Amino acid sequence: MAVLIQLIKTECRDPYSEANIEKLKDNFGPSTSKSTIQNAMNKLSELDIIYKVGHGKWHFSDPAFVKYVLLAK
Secondary structure, X not given: OHHHHHHHHOOOEOOOOHHHHHHHHHHHOOOOOXXXXXXXXXXXXXXXXXXXXXXXXXXXXXXXXXXXXHHHO
């Protein structure tokens, strides 16, 4: 859920940036790394929740899902 919320907040821009990784360390712990985020992004992509549109650019497959996540948090 933390990765989803962070993606929504940053509009899916540069999920592997140091700033995003630092913010996600609060939820995943101090050992959070770029590979932790890559694994989460790959899982979200496999589930067709997000898709890649370019280098470091991702989009949500369903805008209604974004609204659901925001309401559920």
